[in-house]
Amino acid sequence: MSLSRREVIKALGLLGAAGVLSSAPGARAATRAIPWRNWSGGQSCIPAARLAPASEEQLAAMIRDAVGTVRPVGSAHSFSPLVPTEGSIVSLANLSGMIRHDPARLQAEFWGGTPMSQMGPALKKIGQALPNMADIDYQTLAGAIATSTHGTGPRFGSYSTNVIGLRLVKADGEILDCDAGNHPEIFDAARVSLGSLGLITRVRLQNRKAFRVHRKEWVQDTEELLEQMPQLIKDNDHFEINTLLHSDVSIATAINETSDPRTIAKEPGGDVEKALMLSRVHREHRDSPRLYAMIVNFIARHLISFPEVIDDSYKVFANVRDVRFNEMEYEVPAAAGPACLREIVKKIRDQKLNSFIPIEYRYVKADQIPLSMFQGRDACAISVHQYFEMDHHNFFAQIEPIFWKYDGRPHWGKLHTLNARQLAPLYPRWKDFMAVRESLDPRGKFLNAHLRSIFGLS
Template identity: 35%
Template structure:
């Protein structure tokens, strides 16, 4: 029997069939078969969601070799790619074309469809989410119809399907708005909690992208500010190879992994370990093409919950989270990450209709996450928080509906595009209803 498991190892499933469709006709055939048999179908990405959002029940479709850019429109500045393309492949192909996405998250291993469908985001910019950078998409619906959607074509579908949770169809291609390749300069700087929080709003206003990591049980914060430089590409100053290897390979992955193992074995040592970790990474400045500044390699496997709260209340939510964690007596060895996003116009995007602050809580794969995440989820819910669709949370359709003014709009399109629930799975039944 085939076993599907996600990156963090938190979710497993046992699909009865696994199919790698060669083309759109093969996807349509699978949809028709599932409909006739009254079974379900799930196209998976690379399994980087911490939730069971992509867990297949009956038939699992895999993206296979259908990857890469299929069309470039330099006038409209759009690029169309196969939906199952890994972000890393899109980034290198764009770089070769002298183009780039505007913004992205911390890693580049996910598929484009998986990342957009769950609302994957970076920080700041005029669009933080990958879905908010979409100009169009094509999908096979639950009735086997091929639909194209953009602001001009099926706009009602475009309004919801950019963050579609895999519930509306199998995406075949995605069209992104792109920009000429540019140079991004990163400033990474350790700071005190007070200085970072007091200066956060001003730094966010001044820099294009701000990313903050707080080390629990300490007063230490690592602040990353990324700014666009108005220079030629050959004037970029990437990190020397030895420095990248020391910081990103040894300190951020190998040493950090070893420290996590010590913390798991001796929880009382976690505050001391966090003080060491927070001082291991010093200040550094470098510049490079955007994807090499935005994304890094994550080899220490962890579990994560992330909430989006309204931007104006965001720092209060963060302060309260710290107070609750301090009072809990729990030892948490992973930093809390804080990012921002401007409001977007996608029905179930976590930034739908409101400027947002994201607060992300992590624990090592071998550490217990339930009690910590439950405490933090209470704080985030009290601040009108919306959980990331791809990260651990306990919310259900009944309590998500009030958090999203356009929830019903999404459900109405789902009823139309997937009336027989060909794309359902236990996670979608929980967060969207039957």
């Protein structure tokens, strides 16, 4: 029996979840220390215990009785050190799937451990869909909202903005149901919490009717796209560009809702062939900037095809990303996006910086969630990447100060070097979140070293 690449990825994820605990459903922890690492391999730890509760009651007991730090783990797709601990890591892989739905209000409740990749088909069966989706769908639902994961489109917020209710297990094992009318301060903070308030076991989402979209992609000079950006984001439901490093061009992607009954499915596969091509050019021509740009421009315009796609929304938004990398992303004020990207691209090209993976450039709508990167302002999300076998520290160190210059806020799930001293001034409601965190977890059971640093706690 042959398996598609996506089926292999899902199967590996299930095997990983199964390895969290011994096979007994009621088991509390692995019998020996099992190392953990994230998808890129950039983060790792050897926790004292790896827990995978089979119920909310078992989870509550595990958290209440745990000695030391407790950190939740989803699909391990965050690049920042949110998970590593010498204490316990907890997977909600056994708490997965749709719990209930409301067809009149177009709402649905899911277990927090549900992979986003499984939500689209489940919602389609009941005539619903997520209003927008991120570039990848490997994350778990609880993990995606914890870090304000997002797609693109100036009229669409992050996943966290679609949350209308959630269930939280506190440090003392108490289970709270939260929404705008029930524990509203906790609900407000928990929609983006980095897993620092407790573990989210259930999430209730406001969805929309199932819909289809039409995706078009093309290659164009980056400067032309940036000049046309206001009109492009106005004319399209979802728009982004991927800027090819050391070149003059970007790949533009426009996705719009359609009533076209045809289905033109995506081509199978991921990014391996494109990445190998760019890697070879980078390796052979990095020291010849003009020739390097000419070759990449030619490859993009003549050797890579971009067929149109028409299909159910969830089949189009997310992509297979089978080339591993490390990532840094900052959200800058929307109006500053073009200037920030121009400066980054110039820096990479002028300094011949050692990277070849394209820069992703997107827009996200403002919200009022205290710890959201989009709190109080529409934002442009700019993501830089480094191939996982190449050093990302020096590369990101050259780029990160540019983001600071444009008042950028780092994506919580991506790499950055800021601590509480730099972060607090970026968030008008920083103290609101810290007050909720202190009230729920005064002893810091959910805080690892990374969280203590970004929150400014000893």
